[in-house]
Amino acid sequence: MIGMFLSVLDFGAVGDGVANDAPAIQATITAAQAAKCDVWIPAGTYLLKQTLTLPESMGIYGRGVTSYWDTPVDGTILRRSGTLKAHMMVCSGVNRIDGICFDGGAHEQTGLLLPATEDSHGRYNVINACTFLRHNIGIDGQYHGHESTITNCRFHQLQIGIRDIADSRVSGCCFNTCKKQAVHFRSSDNQISNSTVEFGGGFLFETNPEANEPAHDNSLSGIRFDRTEGPAVEARGVNNLLIGPCQFQRSASIVRGNPLRNTHILLIDCVNVTINPGMTRTGNDPDRPAVTPLHTLAMRGCSGVDFGSEAWMSGCMGNSVYAAKAAT
Structure with a gap:
């Protein structure tokens, strides 16, 4: 035991990227639950051939990561084996996870699952x-x-x-090359702030077709969208969406072919959307300054769309509309 932690090395984990360390890590978790303490995973690459499950109120801590673009050079890596066709780790609620790289090994599964049980579980x-x-x-x-x-x-x-998290907060994160979406919420009451989206897809908010009510009361602000593919922010059939000031840098700013592909903000069948314009980098356009409050907006079937301040909005077909207060 190290302070209030149990180390996975004391239960047989190797961390060489070859041996299956899942049984040793799960044994550490079980022992830590009995001892009412948390789990420590030192630097190393730990191969997983089975899903890890965290009981309620447990924390699991790693050394962190030291490389931005690829897997950590010197950090704590949990790497999925090709034989694991399920989630890498499942939370049970009130869990703390810090400083761990979840490496899927290019296998199309889920890194961390918050279970689909309401009440205290998964919260x-x-x-x-x-x-x-x-x-x-x-x-x-x-x-x-x-x-x-x-x-x-x-x-x-x-x-x-x-x-699809709900009533949650996302802050200070970087989404890089998420091919479909950086964030896909069919849920409500989330706040996303002060994060970066580079390449890949942007944010998609829509309503779960099995839900009894539209997704509602999501908000985002302080997001830097850099070279996203398709709309940076897309909302379909949601209510009470707040889009705070964001920066669209070389992101969906050139309309080629399908105009919706390169729309900063796309709203379809939404009710009560507030947009507080941020800044858009226009590149080398000689007729505009390098950074302007220009957004490209496309809407269909929306009501109650309001702009919190004056802004130039460029329609999806290139027709500029000055909107201190825009009607839909």
């Missing part, structure tokens, strides 16, 4: 300074990962970074 998780690499989905909340906090994490080479 109040804190995920900090983790990397999610080469998965189908980095973190999947299954609509019931309520009141979770995700901070300072990196999502790289995924299909979807974060999906």
